[in-house]
Amino acid sequence: MMTARIALFLLLAGFNSFSVAQQIDGTIPPRQVTDRIIVQYHPTPTYGNAIAFIKQGITSGAFGVAAGKQKDILDLGSSVNIDDAVILANSLNIDPQVDFAEPDYIMQVMQIPTDSRFNEQWNLKNTVSGINAPAAWNITTGDEEIIVGVVDTGVIRHTDLVTNLVDGYDFVSHPWIANDGDGRDNHPKDPGDGITQIGACGSVNGVPIPSRPMDSSWHGTHVAGTIAALSNNNKGVSGVAWKTKIMPLRALGRCGGYSSDIVDAMLWAAGFEVFGLPKNPKPVKVLNLSLGGSASTCPRIYQNVFDKLAAANISVVVAAGNENRDASLATPANCDNVITVAAIDREGNRSWYSNYGEKVDIAAPGGETLNLANGILSTSNSGTTSPNLDNYEYYQGTSMATPHAAGVLALMYAVNKLLTAAQANQIILNTVRAFPTGTCNTSLCGAGLLDAGAAVLKAEQSK
Known part of the structure; x- marks a missing residue:
């Protein structure tokens, strides 16, 4: 399953993750973290992509177009540096049914006050x-x-x-x-x-x-x-x-x-x-x-x-x-x-x-x-x-x-x-x-x- 492959990748890559509440450590600019990956699927996979997908053994329909989905949001369980999230997302792009994968960037309200003057x-x-x-x-x-x-x-x-x-x-x-x-x-x-x-x-x-x-x-x-x-x-x-x-x-x-x-x-x-x-x-x-x-x-x-x-x-x-x-x-x-x-x-x-x-x-x-x-x-x-x-x-x-x-x-x-x-x-x-x-x-x-x-x-x- 795709979730198992993500967990294995995290383990092998040696990710140093930390909670969202911490927000930054000594090397990461504020808010440059995420704990989710967006996986966007091909809306109509080619015959070759479908066969390759089936050969991977992912047949439960939990992920992707087999379940009628256009995308999945994968929860990493804890926050990682955006650069590491990009590496992880790129590794998912080899899946034949994935159109693209990228970090689920955290957007914030820019703190410009509403004060009239x-x-x-x-x-x-x-x-x-x-x-x-x-x-x-x-x-x-x-x-x-x-x-x-x-x-x-x-x-x-x-x-x-x-x-x-x-x-x-x-x-x-x-x-x-x-x-x-x-x-x-x-x-x-x-x-x-x-x-x-x-x-x-x-x-x-x-x-x-x-x-x-x-x-x-x-x-x-x-x-x-x-x-x-x-x-x-x-x-x-x-x-x-x-x-x-x-x-x-x-x-x-x-x-x-x-x-x-x-x-x-x-x-x-x-x-x-x-x-x-x-x-x-x-x-x-x-x-x-x-x-x-x-x-x-x-x-x-x-x-x-x-x-x-x-x-x-x-x-x-x-x-x-x-x-x-x-x-x-x-x-x-x-x-x-x-x-x-x-x-x-x-x-x-x-x-x-x-x-x-x-x-x-x-x-x-x-x-x-x-x-x-x-x-x-x-x-x-x-x-x-x-x-x-x-x-x-x-x-x-x-x-x-x-x-x-x-x-x-x-x-x-x-x-x-x-x-x-x-x-x-x-x-x-x-x-x-x-x-x-x-x-x-x-x-x-x-x-x-x-x-x-x-x-x-x-x-x-x-x-």
Whole structure:
């Protein structure tokens, strides 16, 4: 019987099969497997073919035209590499009644989201400067067990983000900076960080900071949306890691935030004890710090924590800074055990504002909003001071570049939960795309351009 011949062929050929659930091993590209062969028969075998068929002893009518069939689907019992499936199929072509045999290729929906403004998200799909997100989405769209902590201004419960939020904490200890009537509490919602009075943040050399009133930024909401905005929901934008959860860790408010609050936010998010606070029951796997300040060396308070987080296998991604200067002068960009991210524009050049230099590890889309559509579109709010209506805004900055890397790390951990932080960070750097001809190079902008598809595939192959 034909099934017996297939089983014998598998045994003699020494097929190394594996289950469909495994999907790939270290050498097989994702989904390039099958567990079935299509056998298409001659609709009207010639007399010679029929005689040869009968001589093989296959007379039961279970297969082929004798049973009134045009084709059979042969189940191999387990998945094999497509190349091996082709060899097996070719061996069946010698049967006189077989017209052709070939692998039953597995087709998949290409994961291009239905979000109404996805076409504006050049940062995810542009072949020159985008992060190649669709290639990653064909492998995974994330895992709700992977949590990314966003140390920022807090997060608004935006309708295009809300179901991807988990409980976080407000670490802003100064009541005026907090702008919510108190200091630390368990409500990390962003109340707004707008400034209505010139000089409210003090002055440097007599120049008020800021020099003019500023609307609320909704910065943390924008960052969170880039990482994990809801996708395939026919509205708004797509996040890098659709199913990943965001933990809002509010450490910035009016005029910024203190390093001590930022450090406590990171430690608490990672599951460490922070004096006076309940322990976090759902530790994060990735921390996003789209923030920074000036310091010629990494402050010890930061470096001690980053070392502790690295030992706990937590990846930390930080912004290179927006001062158009060497990143060694910006912190925490100049610290060790972090991934420091510079910003590129839509053409793959260094964004005019992005910090650069030896401390930069990688570049990702940060945009330039001189032409608004060349910025990074993400979730925001229409309120000028306090929260109002959900909306979407184009921003620019290394703050916008950083969450792309955080989202890719979340996808990598989704496919390989055994990755250490050191391994994940190295994969990010080893799978970059080369910079196009322009103002970025490996001396200024890190190892190359972030490539989500290549990084996620490598993470899966590293199981």
